Amino acid sequence: MRIGELARLTETPTRSLRYYEDQGLIAPQRLANGYRDYDDYLIDRVLQIRGLLDAGLPTRIIKQILPCLDSPRTIHFADATPEMLATLEREREQMTRRIQCLTRNRDAIDEYLATVRSLA
Template identity: 40%
Template sequence: MRIGELSRRTAVSERSLRYYEKQGLLAAERTPGGHREYPEKAVDRVVHIQELFAAGLCSAKIVELLPCMRDKDGGPSASATPWLVEELSVERARIDGMVEELLRARDVLDEVISAASGRVEA
């Protein structure tokens, strides 16, 4: 499929797809006319990339992790290793810390809102 179709199917801009290719996250063949041609599995790959970016991982870390991730059929990648588990555990712990910080911030806001609401009603 061409870059425009991949963009439509994944809701990721063509510019982002070109960036992914430049970073080594995504690969495309070239037609004789120089157009990018992506395999069907690129859709799942882009979805994985988006999920990992949303989790706060940088492109360099994603490049390391993508080859180890499960394929669409659910089977583990041939290169899945204990290293992957270790790396993902570190990232999960980082995300857990961020969640805890956000929950504390929400609690502070709730206290301020409650205090402010009490003043307004009084």
Template identity: 45%
Template structure:
């Protein structure tokens, strides 16, 4: 499939797909015309990239992780146990971020409630 088709299927932009390619995360074939051609597996790879980016991982970490996710059914390829420690560190970082965001939300909730009470008194 062409870049515009993959972008549409993945809910992203051709620019993002070119960035993933620049970072070594995607490797499309090149047609004689110079156009990129993505195989059907590219959609799965793009979805994994998007998920890992949304988790806050950088492209260098994603480049190490992607080869260890051979398909949607396998959790981690048996050849990649060395990633477990790094993944645990990333999970802990995400957990810390979640806790911090939950604390910020709690502060905002209190401010909103106090503001609503003050507004209702007038």
């Protein structure tokens, strides 16, 4: 499929897809005319990348763990190094702090909305 179709199917800007390619996160085939040709499996791969980015993982970490992704949204480490585990533990702690912050903000907004609606 062409880049525009992958962008549409994954709701990802084409610019982001080119960035993922530049970072070595995806590797489309090149047709004789130079156009990129994306395999269907890249739909799930792009969704995985976006999910990991949304979770706060940097592309350098994503690039390291992508070879360990054997099916959509499942991460396995056969030979994880202590350094990789330590890095992932730090990233997980940062995610936890972001989740706690988002939860507090969501709860504050809920409280505000409830108060405003009760006054109306």
